[in-house]
Amino acid sequence: MNEHPPSRHPAWKIWSNPVFRRYCRSRLRPQGLGVSLLVTVLIAGFIVAMVRAVGLQNQMDPSDAARSVIIPLLFLQGIILFVLGTAQAAGGMTAERDEGVIDYQRLIPMSPLSKVLGYLFGLPVREYVMFLTTLPFTGWALWTGGVAWQVWLPLYAVVFTSALTYHFTGLLTGTVAKNRRWAFLASIGLVFCLYTAVPQMAKFGLVFFKYLTVTPVVEESLPGLLSKTVGAAVESIQKLAPTVKFFGLDFSETVFTVFSQGGLILTFVVMLCRKWRRAESHLLGKTWATGFFIWIQTLLLGNALPLIDTGSLFPSRGFTRMVRMMNQRPPDPMEAVAMSGIYGLITLALIFILVAIVTPSTDSQLRGWRRARKQGDTSLSFFSDAATGFWAAIVMALAGAGGWFLFTRGLVESRWFPGHEVPIGVFGLFAAVLLSAGVGYQALLEAKGGRHVTLTAIFVGVVPVMIGAVMAVSENLAPIAVWLIGMSPLSLPVYASSSLLSLAELPEGLSRAMPRAFQFWLFVAILTCCWLVKNLWVARRAMARKVLDAPAAEP
Amino acid sequence: MTSIERMNAASFAANGSQPPAIDIRDLRVDYGNFVAVDDLTLSVPPGEVFGLVGPNGAGKTSTFRVLTTLMEPTYGEVILDGVDVLEDIESARRIIGYMPDLAPVPSDLKVWEFLDFHAAAYGLGTKAQRRERAAECLEEVALTDQRDKWCKELSRGQTQRVVLAKTLLHRPRVLILDEPASGLDPLARRDLRNALRRLAKTGATVFVSSHILSELAEMCTSLCVMNRGRLLASGTVDEVRQQMGSTERTLTATLLGRQEAAASWLSAQHAVHDLRIDLNQVIFGFKGTDEAQADLMEGMIRLGIRVRAFEEKRSSFEDILVEVAESNRRP
Numbered sequence: 001m002n003e004h005p006p007s008r009h010p011a012w013k014i015w016s017n018p019v020f021r022r023y024c025r026s027r028l029r030p031q032g033l034g035v036s037l038l039v040t041v042l043i044a045g046f047i048v049a050m051v052r053a054v055g056l057q058n059q060m061d062p063s064d065a066a067r068s069v070i071i072p073l074l075f076l077q078g079i080i081l082f083v084l085g086t087a088q089a090a091g092g093m094t095a096e097r098d099e100g101v102i103d104y105q106r107l108i109p110m111s112p113l114s115k116v117l118g119y120l121f122g123l124p125v126r127e128y129v130m131f132l133t134t135l136p137f138t139g140w141a142l143w144t145g146g147v148a149w150q151v152w153l154p155l156y157a158v159v160f161t162s163a164l165t166y167h168f169t170g171l172l173t174g175t176v177a178k179n180r181r182w183a184f185l186a187s188i189g190l191v192f193c194l195y196t197a198v199p200q201m202a203k204f205g206l207v208f209f210k211y212l213t214v215t216p217v218v219e220e221s222l223p224g225l226l227s228k229t230v231g232a233a234v235e236s237i238q239k240l241a242p243t244v245k246f247f248g249l250d251f252s253e254t255v256f257t258v259f260s261q262g263g264l265i266l267t268f269v270v271m272l273c274r275k276w277r278r279a280e281s282h283l284l285g286k287t288w289a290t291g292f293f294i295w296i297q298t299l300l301l302g303n304a305l306p307l308i309d310t311g312s313l314f315p316s317r318g319f320t321r322m323v324r325m326m327n328q329r330p331p332d333p334m335e336a337v338a339m340s341g342i343y344g345l346i347t348l349a350l351i352f353i354l355v356a357i358v359t360p361s362t363d364s365q366l367r368g369w370r371r372a373r374k375q376g377d378t379s380l381s382f383f384s385d386a387a388t389g390f391w392a393a394i395v396m397a398l399a400g401a402g403g404w405f406l407f408t409r410g411l412v413e414s415r416w417f418p419g420h421e422v423p424i425g426v427f428g429l430f431a432a433v434l435l436s437a438g439v440g441y442q443a444l445l446e447a448k449g450g451r452h453v454t455l456t457a458i459f460v461g462v463v464p465v466m467i468g469a470v471m472a473v474s475e476n477l478a479p480i481a482v483w484l485i486g487m488s489p490l491s492l493p494v495y496a497s498s499s500l501l502s503l504a505e506l507p508e509g510l511s512r513a514m515p516r517a518f519q520f521w522l523f524v525a526i527l528t529c530c531w532l533v534k535n536l537w538v539a540r541r542a543m544a545r546k547v548l549d550a551p552a553a554e555p
Numbered sequence: 556m557t558s559i560e561r562m563n564a565a566s567f568a569a570n571g572s573q574p575p576a577i578d579i580r581d582l583r584v585d586y587g588n589f590v591a592v593d594d595l596t597l598s599v600p601p602g603e604v605f606g607l608v609g610p611n612g613a614g615k616t617s618t619f620r621v622l623t624t625l626m627e628p629t630y631g632e633v634i635l636d637g638v639d640v641l642e643d644i645e646s647a648r649r650i651i652g653y654m655p656d657l658a659p660v661p662s663d664l665k666v667w668e669f670l671d672f673h674a675a676a677y678g679l680g681t682k683a684q685r686r687e688r689a690a691e692c693l694e695e696v697a698l699t700d701q702r703d704k705w706c707k708e709l710s711r712g713q714t715q716r717v718v719l720a721k722t723l724l725h726r727p728r729v730l731i732l733d734e735p736a737s738g739l740d741p742l743a744r745r746d747l748r749n750a751l752r753r754l755a756k757t758g759a760t761v762f763v764s765s766h767i768l769s770e771l772a773e774m775c776t777s778l779c780v781m782n783r784g785r786l787l788a789s790g791t792v793d794e795v796r797q798q799m800g801s802t803e804r805t806l807t808a809t810l811l812g813r814q815e816a817a818a819s820w821l822s823a824q825h826a827v828h829d830l831r832i833d834l835n836q837v838i839f840g841f842k843g844t845d846e847a848q849a850d851l852m853e854g855m856i857r858l859g860i861r862v863r864a865f866e867e868k869r870s871s872f873e874d875i876l877v878e879v880a881e882s883n884r885r886p
Contacts, residue, residue: 009676009678018672018675018676019676021672021675022664022668022672025664025668025672026661026663026664026668027663096661099659099660099661099662100655100657100659101659101660101661103625103653103655104673104721106624106625107623107624107625107648107651107653108648108673108676108677109645109646109648109649109676109677109678110676111645277644278627279625279626280626280627362587363585363586363587366585366587366588367585367629370583370585370629370630371629371630374581374583374629374630374631375630
């Protein structure tokens with residue numbers, strides 16, 4: 001009956017990918033494309049003419065004037081690819097679902113990867129064409145400015161990988177978000193976050209996060225892109241900064257950025273392929289989520305530890321280096337305490353995100369048990385989506401505690417703080433913090449569902465911090481505020497670092513309150529976690545018994 | 556397996572040794588504690604136009620979504636034309652043609668572009684071959700003149716037909732149509748019916764649901780009735796009516812005199828109810844077997860009542876399903 005050969009659309013043959021071609025057709029219609037190109041060319045032309053004219057007016061030579069055009073053009077290209085392209089990827093994906101045609105695409109006999117790549121390059125195809133129309137202007141500036149290919153090629157390679165990272169973010173948001181407006185807002189929010197908020201973590205020792213943006217490579221390329229005098233100044237400052245260090249290895253900014261973004265892209269691909277294969281699947285399996293967490297921990301440590309002895313990991317040292325006051329002032333001990341606390345907090349936040357991804361809903365658990373019963377099993381497959389996410393939470397918490405401990409020990413036992421050390425017992429307390437918060441959260445989510453977690457997050461996680469912050473304004477109430485804020489699991493990592501490290505130099509009132517508050521709330525958190533875990537096991541056992549012991553007709 | 560499912564299996568076995576085109580075993584779909592499809596077992600031989608009937612919430616769409624690989628069931632086995640739908644999704648997708656209820660179309664494509672995209676996705680040869688096949692399918696649904704129109708400009712009925720054309724493109728061996736006749740005018744319905752029959756003759760199996768039951772009865776070679784996720788009946792329209800235990804009918808005896816005597820005798824029979832006399836006719840409700848009905852006629856003749864005509868009006872298929880739907884509302 002089906003006389004046609006089986007359709008095969010290899011993922012790498014993007015130009016013949018039907019999904020890509022479908023969007024080329026709909027998004028590159030002359031009418032819509034024409035207006036977009038006209039606007040792009042006008043803006044790019046205006047930038048080139050204006051910046052060059054101002055440069056020449058300021059006595060720049062023609063080649064320097066041409067170079068000064070490159071950064072503004074890069075900004076325009078960033079807006080086109082990163083902002084418009086990402087919004088299109090997210091909005092287009094949601095539009096498919098809104099219209100209901102996504103089911104047709106699910107049924108197409110193409111591999112999930114082919115579909116993902118078709119959407120990835122197809123949805124923002126107009127933005128790619130708009131970007132291409134700016135390239136002649138950039139090409140002119142590079143040529144006239146005499147910029148070496150060793151400068152611009154790595155830069156544009158990273159612009160491309162960054163665009164892919166952001167478009168994947170948009171695609172994922174569009175796949176998960178419920179409606180078009182939310183998808184658009186969430187994708188813009190995520191890109192903003194990835195581009196501005198997340199890289200700020202680099203200032204507190206989590207250097208890896210800055211490699212998720214194009215910024216490090218732009219900074220590395222700046223001497224070659226700016227006018228010769230400014231470029232030389234920037235280059236001389238940059239010579240003070242080390243190249244990217246990863247444990248004992250040295251990398252260029254470009255290679256490491258591509259490597260970091262590559263890991264994130266790979267994870268996004270896995271998430272999207274899982275969703276295309278089965279719409280009900282979790283975004284990540286338990287193994288992949290745990291592996292991803294460990295990979296992030298490795299990158300955080302690999303980037304941070306080699307920079308401790310040089311001092312460039314410390315925010316204050318980074319600043320003094322820039323003003324050529326190197327080696328004049330050691331880092332502040334409280335800097336190290338804050339950096340350790342932030343590391344713990346970010347680790348806990350990552351655990352929360354990944355645990356939310358791998359924790360099965362009640363519906364999914366029920367289905368899993370019924371399936372197991374039908375197959376004559378008395379337990380769920382360990383790695384299936386329906387199985388508990390409890391073990392993944394424990395492994396992540398322990399791995400996170402390990403990373404946090406190594407980072408803290410690296411800071412405290414560095415040459416900057418002689419005489420201080422971090423005993424191995426601190427690892428146990430760090431583990432207790434992450435286990436009680438992370439596993440407790442997982443147990444609550446699995447046993448009671450998202451609504452309970454949201455309410456708990458508001459009333460236990462956020463409200464005490466808000467009230468405590470208001471109270472802390474008054475110096476007299478600061479110790480009470482410390483006790484109140486300590487109720488929030490989010491404050492535990494910061495309290496742990498502040499209470500356990502010999503470096504901590506808290507004001508007198510706080511130096512008594514904080515360790516006691518930490519011990520008390522950690523004890524409460526551990527008890528609560530044990531109670532939640534017990535509830536989870538009781539609930540799971542009850543569910544399993546209900547399904548497995550039910551009469552044959554009504555499992 | 557319920558008795559109805561055993562009958563379905565037995566009827567399939569009687570149809571020959573060919574493996575079934577659609578073979579569903581112990582299919583269950585849950586949404587939390589709600590059981591949408593409850594251990595459904597069903598076989599459909601190749602070349603059938605098989606109807607699925609049931610009130611809202613019967614589990615029709617959930618069954619279709621599992622069959623089309625769009626949803627993973629709680630458990631069960633679904634084999635389409637020898638391909639295990641849950642194990643080999645990609646192969647299953649090649650042989651399935653699915654038209655969902657209220658079939659949507661993309662707003663940013665023209666009719667021919669929509670068809671060409673799907674033809675390319677199913678790997679239907681060169682550009683010229685794809686266009687030729689798209690033209691054939693458009694002709695099949697009588698929409699050749701609309702090929703250059705934007706999909707969003709089509710009427711509801713035209714949209715249904717375009718999606719049907721898309722569904723036919725890759726010559727699927729199993730066609731799954733959820734309410735395909737909704738929105739179609741009578742002429743288009745007739746064309747749809749004919750197209751499905753033509754398709755079935757080529758060996759394809761059509762699994763179709765509809766709320767227009769008379770349409771379905773005309774369209775299908777056999778059908779099944781689902782309610783609350785369970786199979787209630789399966790077979791030809793008459794077999795289904797019988798399986799559902801509907802022996803209720805209205806009988807009209809046209810007499811040559813002695814209407815009162817006939818009415819008096821009839822009202823003494825236990826299967827007779829709601830009796831009334833209208834001129835020379837005695838009209839009454841009867842609930843019983845065909846044999847009991849024949850006995851009734853014979854009894855009247857033995858009484859010496861001269862019966863000029865005896866008519867029966869059985870409850871319609873719609874009536875049966877209304878009864879099923881109403882039984883759902885009862886506590």
